[in-house]
Amino acid sequence: MKHVIGARCTICGHLTEALPGTTVCPDCGGILDIEYDYDYIRSKLTKYDLMDRTDRTMWRYMEFLPVEGRGERPRLRVGGSPLYEADRLGKMLGIKKLYIKDDGQNPTASLKDRASAMAVVKAEEAGKTTIACSSTGNAASSLAGNAACAGLSTFIFVPSRAPKGKVAQLMMFGATVVLVEGSYEDTFRISAEAIERWGWYNRNAAINPYLMEGKKTVSLEIAEQLGFIMPDYVAVSVGDGCTIGGVWKGFKDLYAAGFINKLPRIISVQASGCCPINTAAAAGTMDWVPQEENTLADSIAVGVPRNPVKALKAIQESNGVTVNVSDEEIMEAMRLLGRNAGVFAEPAGAAGTAGIKKAVESGLIEKDATVVSIVTGNGLKDVTNAIRAAGEPMSIAPDMDRLLAAFDERGIRP
Amino acid sequence: MKHVIGARCTICGHLTEALPGTTVCPDCGGILDIEYDYDYIRSKLTKYDLMDRTDRTMWRYMEFLPVEGRGERPRLRVGGSPLYEADRLGKMLGIKKLYIKDDGQNPTASLKDRASAMAVVKAEEAGKTTIACSSTGNAASSLAGNAACAGLSTFIFVPSRAPKGKVAQLMMFGATVVLVEGSYEDTFRISAEAIERWGWYNRNAAINPYLMEGKKTVSLEIAEQLGFIMPDYVAVSVGDGCTIGGVWKGFKDLYAAGFINKLPRIISVQASGCCPINTAAAAGTMDWVPQEENTLADSIAVGVPRNPVKALKAIQESNGVTVNVSDEEIMEAMRLLGRNAGVFAEPAGAAGTAGIKKAVESGLIEKDATVVSIVTGNGLKDVTNAIRAAGEPMSIAPDMDRLLAAFDERGIRP
Numbered sequence: 001m002k003h004v005i006g007a008r009c010t011i012c013g014h015l016t017e018a019l020p021g022t023t024v025c026p027d028c029g030g031i032l033d034i035e036y037d038y039d040y041i042r043s044k045l046t047k048y049d050l051m052d053r054t055d056r057t058m059w060r061y062m063e064f065l066p067v068e069g070r071g072e073r074p075r076l077r078v079g080g081s082p083l084y085e086a087d088r089l090g091k092m093l094g095i096k097k098l099y100i101k102d103d104g105q106n107p108t109a110s111l112k113d114r115a116s117a118m119a120v121v122k123a124e125e126a127g128k129t130t131i132a133c134s135s136t137g138n139a140a141s142s143l144a145g146n147a148a149c150a151g152l153s154t155f156i157f158v159p160s161r162a163p164k165g166k167v168a169q170l171m172m173f174g175a176t177v178v179l180v181e182g183s184y185e186d187t188f189r190i191s192a193e194a195i196e197r198w199g200w201y202n203r204n205a206a207i208n209p210y211l212m213e214g215k216k217t218v219s220l221e222i223a224e225q226l227g228f229i230m231p232d233y234v235a236v237s238v239g240d241g242c243t244i245g246g247v248w249k250g251f252k253d254l255y256a257a258g259f260i261n262k263l264p265r266i267i268s269v270q271a272s273g274c275c276p277i278n279t280a281a282a283a284g285t286m287d288w289v290p291q292e293e294n295t296l297a298d299s300i301a302v303g304v305p306r307n308p309v310k311a312l313k314a315i316q317e318s319n320g321v322t323v324n325v326s327d328e329e330i331m332e333a334m335r336l337l338g339r340n341a342g343v344f345a346e347p348a349g350a351a352g353t354a355g356i357k358k359a360v361e362s363g364l365i366e367k368d369a370t371v372v373s374i375v376t377g378n379g380l381k382d383v384t385n386a387i388r389a390a391g392e393p394m395s396i397a398p399d400m401d402r403l404l405a406a407f408d409e410r411g412i413r414p
Numbered sequence: 415m416k417h418v419i420g421a422r423c424t425i426c427g428h429l430t431e432a433l434p435g436t437t438v439c440p441d442c443g444g445i446l447d448i449e450y451d452y453d454y455i456r457s458k459l460t461k462y463d464l465m466d467r468t469d470r471t472m473w474r475y476m477e478f479l480p481v482e483g484r485g486e487r488p489r490l491r492v493g494g495s496p497l498y499e500a501d502r503l504g505k506m507l508g509i510k511k512l513y514i515k516d517d518g519q520n521p522t523a524s525l526k527d528r529a530s531a532m533a534v535v536k537a538e539e540a541g542k543t544t545i546a547c548s549s550t551g552n553a554a555s556s557l558a559g560n561a562a563c564a565g566l567s568t569f570i571f572v573p574s575r576a577p578k579g580k581v582a583q584l585m586m587f588g589a590t591v592v593l594v595e596g597s598y599e600d601t602f603r604i605s606a607e608a609i610e611r612w613g614w615y616n617r618n619a620a621i622n623p624y625l626m627e628g629k630k631t632v633s634l635e636i637a638e639q640l641g642f643i644m645p646d647y648v649a650v651s652v653g654d655g656c657t658i659g660g661v662w663k664g665f666k667d668l669y670a671a672g673f674i675n676k677l678p679r680i681i682s683v684q685a686s687g688c689c690p691i692n693t694a695a696a697a698g699t700m701d702w703v704p705q706e707e708n709t710l711a712d713s714i715a716v717g718v719p720r721n722p723v724k725a726l727k728a729i730q731e732s733n734g735v736t737v738n739v740s741d742e743e744i745m746e747a748m749r750l751l752g753r754n755a756g757v758f759a760e761p762a763g764a765a766g767t768a769g770i771k772k773a774v775e776s777g778l779i780e781k782d783a784t785v786v787s788i789v790t791g792n793g794l795k796d797v798t799n800a801i802r803a804a805g806e807p808m809s810i811a812p813d814m815d816r817l818l819a820a821f822d823e824r825g826i827r828p
Contacts, residue, residue: 149756342563
């Protein structure tokens, strides 16, 4: 791969060759970051070349991805998710311009499809036919779906608290699913042991440096959809730290290759009940402290983040903003997104929008700001919490007088 | 609209003007069908023009739609769903070539978004700001979502037995949801009374002729995605008859305008426990008889179809094939789609694929056939039945010995 220089350790700075099976730093065990030759990329691809491409998936950005091609196996249509102008909602939040990047519109209904599609290609390059991961849910279902399409096997470890919709997806995609009775930390540990034991391809986002390269395509798309005119802020919910890391990497890549001339500030949103990364970032330290996992937003309920370095660097380097939101604020954002933008988000998917609201209210960001909110997953993944957030409908006997009374009681004037 | 001739009654043949608020035939109350000037369309649009369009939504086919424009309001990204080459699954089903049109990849996760997006535009043209319907399923949630994005209000009447998840989706999109304590007939009656009383725009697929025009875009896309080289068959599940009618209308429009030179045969798939349309079609009569609603595929559990005329005509005119499938066969198709194509379908969404399998096995269609299966809705819509079809995962304490024992017990050899 002429455009890839190698994989550099985020801890010790050691540069290693980027092989298909590369995981952590061979020297210190640190998480690696794929490094590109931006001059080479610039010589091969321009903004105008992109305009001529008919491929609307994440693979349209091949020159920015650590692969030679996407292989021969069948692929799901990952990426190319809509970026909506949400003027009504933006006004309600009190900002100048709001865009919603609805990544719940991916094949298995979350942003994680971008990472899993990449994992499947790299597993094939590594000659593996079985892929494994531990996940709070979305990474798992996206891996299972993308691997099923390509004809690969999967072993998936999820905490037993994972929402039913996500588990149903896994089973339907034919994954071998292991529910682990414990925390995400317990789940991660047993999966690591099993991966080591059986030599499966490892799709654990914090260990496999390629996954973030898939995730970053969400930023490449946002930039292209905005005509490469950057917003002031991009808000994203944060759990493990891999997604925020990928989002930031995408913008940095575009900047380094001369596709954009301004970098957005990242709004890092965590749940108040589980915010180890934001707590460390706010204190200006890389030394994060584990926390309990007290939030209904299961996808970001990560008390022991696996990728704190890239997450903290993303906040630091982007001169970012940290916001912690309560479950109530998340549920309110779910309603705001549904009612004003027609976007049905899972709790973690709505957290970014909740964070924007809070950041404006507390004066952390300016009222004349342009902001992109990334919705990371679809609300159909977690119907139980959707019901909790959306409330109960009225119920009447089939009679016009009853209907009139029910409307009257609720102040509804049709 | 220069390209629209009018709305012709499917019963008495009377031609009436196609106004935004047009519903049934003013003469006999029959269902109307929008009629186009194909010579005019042909003079305005070619296959090559389409290649230059960057809009990937259903609105890229504006010349084939009964609208002047899509209005000024914000829109969800409806249409442009992927068409997958499913070679592995095709081989398993015993046919030469299988394509999966995954319409579960629409904003509210079903094909019904195509109809609801159209309803919202027509409601605006009619000067209405409130749309209503009585439905428990995908039509309701797609209406609520598309209307919410456009800033219109919705009143949705559902029987109180409606599944909680679907009600939650409606509530999240801000619909005014009225649970009616009674049968579906009761629900329909009170909604009709309310629509009449308050003059809301009526989104009822069998009454409103424009909705089928939205649905037909799935066929326009299939044709374009196949380079206008038609498959031998297109399989679709059938409930009230509106979707199969729309699918057939799309192909007929393309044929009439000279975009394709062959029409596919339609495979009409119903559930064995509820198949009034297929029963009538197989008997060669238009006189269908109501049936019980005995199937887990709720979206096609329609014992009294509201659009039998267009459905039966689609089967008849296309020299179609009728297949009825059991719930077991539907669940098997769900697993086949998930495990071999990475597509997670709701029961009614998988019924088309179940029908193809059965049609091949019983010699109704040839082994060297090319077939497109339309997946009409996402499996996340109906997690209960997904779990029923896919089974429950193993659950263990976070310990390697427990994992080994669990694998051993299930005969899993990693």
